[in-house]
Amino acid sequence: MKQKRIFLVVMVIVLALSALLPAVSAAQAELPEVLVTADWLEANLEDPNVRVIEVSVIPGVFERGHIPGAVNFVWHTDFVETVSRDIVSANRFQELVQAAGINDDSTIVLYGDNNNWFAAWGAWIFNIYGFEDVRLLDGGRVKWEADGRPLSVTAEAPAAGNATVSEANTELRARLTDVLAIVEGEEAGALIDIRGPKEYSGEIFAPEGIQELSVRAGHIPGAVNVPWGQNVNEDGTFKSVEELTALYGGLGIDGSTPIVTYCRIGERAALTWFVLNQILGYETALYDGSWTEYGNSVGVPIENPSGTIWGGQ
DSSP states (O other): OHHHHHHHHHHHHHHHHHHHHHHHHHHHHHSOTTEEOHHHHHHTTTOTTEEEEEOOOSTTHHHHOBSTTOEEOOHHHHSEETTTTEEOOHHHHHHHHHHTTOOTTOEEEEEOSGGGHHHHHHHHHHHHTTOSOEEEETTHHHHHHHTTOOOBOOOOOOOOOOOOOOOOOGGGBOOHHHHHHHHTTSSOOEEEEOSOHHHHHTSOSSSTTOOOOOSSOSBOTTOEEOOGGGGBOTTSOBOOHHHHHHHHHTTTOSSSSOEEEEOSSSHHHHHHHIIIIIISOOOEEEOTTHHHHHTTOTTOOOBOTTOOOSTTO
16 A cells, blocks of 8 residues: 555656646747857857857956857947948958858857847847858846856957858848838838837937937837837846737737837847847848937938927927
């Protein structure tokens, strides 16, 4: 009798664990391929096919400690042409990626501070130039540090890679003319303003302490306001595919029409572009000119519910 009782207890435990295993496997399977967990990255740091790129905005944060083996890309100089106010040229970008040890078959993992805003911008640039295996570290630098994972102060110089860039994919980038075509009804499309509600309404021109300003406040006519923070959890990881689909689907954005995301200068909108284009698979372009271009342009319409017209007056 005692042995039978022990057997029954063991069977109950086994069945309970068996019931949990599919849920665990399903949870792992739900993570989109364009994201990697901190566990996965830490386990693959020694893999020569995995190249880690940090893209942070706070000066000196990389030098104070970074994920071992990571290479630093400076957002405002490495990913852009500073004189022409454009994205980095193909030739310059190829020099950078080869110097970072990236090969044509490399798995590229980007991460950074500020909820991966600038890392997402980097992912956008890599996708524009035809790199096929580009991923973000879910939770970025903040979660890596919160987990107590290793950091290095040694800036390694990897062996040069052989990666070659493709011709820029213009479908991933929206220009002022593309946005105006949507506003004026010449082209179908959905506009998503990812700034905060006060920026969107025109109550403020830019977040406190920010220098990049427009002489007009408000938003592009017809744009839906979905602040970037609605895409992520408290720890900075992305919400599930189901949650993101429901978030945007509730606003009528289901991928059935092309989408354009924008913010103030493009970096926050890159995160939403990554969600819509890379995670959900919707046809989405990033308008990197964003409000600093649109709001300063002559002869284009705006919407300003707060009534501020010029210089905060």
